Amino acid sequence: MIFNKSSNNQQHTEYSYDSTKKGAAALVDVYGAFKNVSISFKLALFEIRDKYARSGIGPVWGLFINLFLIAGYYAVGQFIFKVENNTSYYLCHVATGIIFWQYIVSAWGESTNAISSNINLLNNQFMHKSSLLNVVFFKQSLILAYSIPLLLLCQYTLGVFHTEPTKVILLFFSIFINLGLVYCFFFPFFGIWMVLKARYNDMIYIVTVFTQLLFFITPVIWIPPSSEEIGFKLITLGNPFYHILALLRSPFMGEFAPSEVYIGIGIFILIAWLIFAMIYRWAHSQIMYWV
Amino acid sequence: MDEVPKISFKNVSIRFKNLSKKPMLMTSLLGMKNSYALASENRPAPKVINALSSINLELQGNNRLGLIGPNGAGKTTFLRSIAGVYMPTEGEIIVKGIVRSLLNMSVGLNMDLSPKENILRMTTMAGQSRKYMPEIIKEIAEFTELEQRFNSPIRGFSSGMLTRLVFGIQTALDCDLLLMDEWISTGDLRFHKRASNRLEKMVKRTPLLVLATHSEALVKEWCTRAIYLENGEIIADGSPEEVWRTYSKS
Numbered sequence: 001m002i003f004n005k006s007s008n009n010q011q012h013t014e015y016s017y018d019s020t021k022k023g024a025a026a027l028v029d030v031y032g033a034f035k036n037v038s039i040s041f042k043l044a045l046f047e048i049r050d051k052y053a054r055s056g057i058g059p060v061w062g063l064f065i066n067l068f069l070i071a072g073y074y075a076v077g078q079f080i081f082k083v084e085n086n087t088s089y090y091l092c093h094v095a096t097g098i099i100f101w102q103y104i105v106s107a108w109g110e111s112t113n114a115i116s117s118n119i120n121l122l123n124n125q126f127m128h129k130s131s132l133l134n135v136v137f138f139k140q141s142l143i144l145a146y147s148i149p150l151l152l153l154c155q156y157t158l159g160v161f162h163t164e165p166t167k168v169i170l171l172f173f174s175i176f177i178n179l180g181l182v183y184c185f186f187f188p189f190f191g192i193w194m195v196l197k198a199r200y201n202d203m204i205y206i207v208t209v210f211t212q213l214l215f216f217i218t219p220v221i222w223i224p225p226s227s228e229e230i231g232f233k234l235i236t237l238g239n240p241f242y243h244i245l246a247l248l249r250s251p252f253m254g255e256f257a258p259s260e261v262y263i264g265i266g267i268f269i270l271i272a273w274l275i276f277a278m279i280y281r282w283a284h285s286q287i288m289y290w291v
Numbered sequence: 292m293d294e295v296p297k298i299s300f301k302n303v304s305i306r307f308k309n310l311s312k313k314p315m316l317m318t319s320l321l322g323m324k325n326s327y328a329l330a331s332e333n334r335p336a337p338k339v340i341n342a343l344s345s346i347n348l349e350l351q352g353n354n355r356l357g358l359i360g361p362n363g364a365g366k367t368t369f370l371r372s373i374a375g376v377y378m379p380t381e382g383e384i385i386v387k388g389i390v391r392s393l394l395n396m397s398v399g400l401n402m403d404l405s406p407k408e409n410i411l412r413m414t415t416m417a418g419q420s421r422k423y424m425p426e427i428i429k430e431i432a433e434f435t436e437l438e439q440r441f442n443s444p445i446r447g448f449s450s451g452m453l454t455r456l457v458f459g460i461q462t463a464l465d466c467d468l469l470l471m472d473e474w475i476s477t478g479d480l481r482f483h484k485r486a487s488n489r490l491e492k493m494v495k496r497t498p499l500l501v502l503a504t505h506s507e508a509l510v511k512e513w514c515t516r517a518i519y520l521e522n523g524e525i526i527a528d529g530s531p532e533e534v535w536r537t538y539s540k541s
Binding site for chain 2: 014015016017018019025036039042043046049050053054120121122123124125126127284285286288289290
C-alpha cells in the first residue's frame with residue numbers, strides 16, 4: 001500500500017520563482033527555515049545519532065573533551081602564565097570559556113560546510129537552504145547540553161545558588177534570553193560563511209585561521225582587565241565573540257552581562273543581518289549552480 | 292479539497308556560469324599543468340552554459356509528460372528546476388502540489404543509521420508527521436523484506452538491499468507531482484517484479500508525471516505528451532508518437 005496524502009497529513013507545497021524577484025525568493029527561503037523549525041530540530045537529532053554512531057559513549061564525548069581542555073588550559077594559565085586570581089573563580093572562567101568556545105567553533109565550522117555536506121540531498125529535492133543553519137544550531141546546542149553538569153558545577157562553586165532566589169531566577173531566565181540573542185547573531189553570521197563556502201572552497205581555511213586567532217583575542221582563558229586603552233577596547237568591544245562569550249558565560253558565573261555587551265551584540269546582529277541579506281539576495285538563486 | 296497540481300514555466304532560461312578552474316598556483320609551479328593536457332583543452336571553454344533556453348510550458352491536472360533528448364540536452368536540469376532545486380536565470384516557474392523526485396536512487400541514506408532511522412530521517416525531510424510513522428515503517432519493512440535487519444546499521448547491507456530500501460522509502464509516500472529520471476529498475480528478479488508493480492501503481496495514482504527517458508516504449512506507454520529537448524531548447528512538443536518520430540529522425 002502506498003500512503004496517500006490525506007493519511008500522511010503532508011503540507012501542500014507551492015513555490016514560484018521569478019527571476020526578477022531574487023530578494024523575495026531569498027526572503028521566502030529564510031522564512032521557510034523559521035517556519036519549518038521543528039523539522040530542523042528532528043534532523044539535528046538524526047545528525048547527532050550519525051555523528052556518534054559506533055561510539056561507546058556518544059555525545060558524552062563533548063563533556064569529556066571539555067573536561068580535558070579545561071584541565072589543560074587551567075594548568076597553562078595558572079602555572080605557566082601565572083594568572084593572579086582567585087583559583088576557583090579562574091577555574092570557572094576557563095571552564096565556561098572553553099565549553100562555550102567549543103560550541104561556537106563547532107557551530108561555525110559545521111555551518112560553513114552545511115551546503116557542501118548536504119549537496120546530494122539538495123540536488124534532489126526542494127529544501128530551504130537556510131534551514132541547514134537551524135539544524136547546525138540545534139545540533140550543537142544539544143551537544144552543549146551534555147556539558148550542563150559542568151556549568152552547574154561552576155555556578156555551585158561560585159555560590160550562585162546561595163544568593164537571593166530572585167537573582168537565581170533572573171539568572172536562569174537570562175540564560176535563554178542570551179541564547180536567543182546569540183541565535184539572532186549566529187543565523188546571519190554563519191549564513192554568510194555557508195554561502196561563501198558554497199562558492200569558494202577557501203572559506204574553510206579562512207575559518208580555521210580566524211578561529212585560532214580569535215581564541216587568543218577573545219577572553220576564553222584570560223580575564224579581561226578593566227583597561228581604558230583604545231587598542232584593547234577595540235579588540236574586545238569590536239570583537240563579536242567577546243560579546244557572545246560574555247552573554248553565554250555570565251549567567252553561569254553568577255553575573256548579569258554588562259549593558260555594553262547587549263548594545264554591542266545588538267549592533268553586531270544588525271550588521272550581520274544586513275550583510276547576510278545582501279549576500280543571500282545575490283547568491284540564493286546561484287548556490288545550486290556552484291556546488 | 293486539494294488544489295489542482297500545476298507546473299508552469301514562463302519563458303524560463305537557466306544558465307550556469309562555467310566555473311572550470313584556472314590552473315592552481317601549485318599545479319602550475321609543479322609543472323603538472325600540461326603533462327596530461329588534451330589538444331581540445333587549448334580551445335577556450337564557454338563562459339556560460341545554456342542549460343535551458345526560453346522554455347514555456349503549462350501542465351495541470353492529469354498529465355504525463357515525457358522528456359526525451361540526447362545526453363546533456365537539459366532533461367535533468369528541467370526536472371531539477373521543477374523540483375525546486377534550480378532557480379531560473381530568466382522567467383518564472385510556478386509549481387503547485389506535493390513533489391516527489393525519483394532522480395537518484397542512491398541519495399539520502401545514512402550508512403551509520405538503521406533502516407528504521409533512515410526511514411524516519413527521510414520522511415521527516417519530506418514533511419511527514421510522526422503520527423503515521425509506525426505504519427509507514429511496517430509497510431516498508433514488509434515490502435523490502437528487510438524486517439530482520441531493520442535495527443542494524445545499513446553499512447553492512449549489499450548494494451541490492453540498499454537499493455530496495457531506498458526504493459521502498461521513495462515510493463511509500465503519495466504525491467501530486469512525480470519526477471523521474473529514467474524508469475527505476477531495481478533488485479533481483481523477484482524483487483524487480485514487485486518493484487515494477489509498486490511503481491506502476493504509484494504512477495497511476497499520481498496526477499502529474501514528468502519522466503525523462505531514452506526508452507520509446509516507456510514514453511509511448513506512460514506519457515500523454517512529450518517534449519524533445521536539445522541543447523536546452525524545446526525542439527518538438529506534442530503527442531509521444533509524433534515527438535519520438537522527430538527525435539529518431541534527428
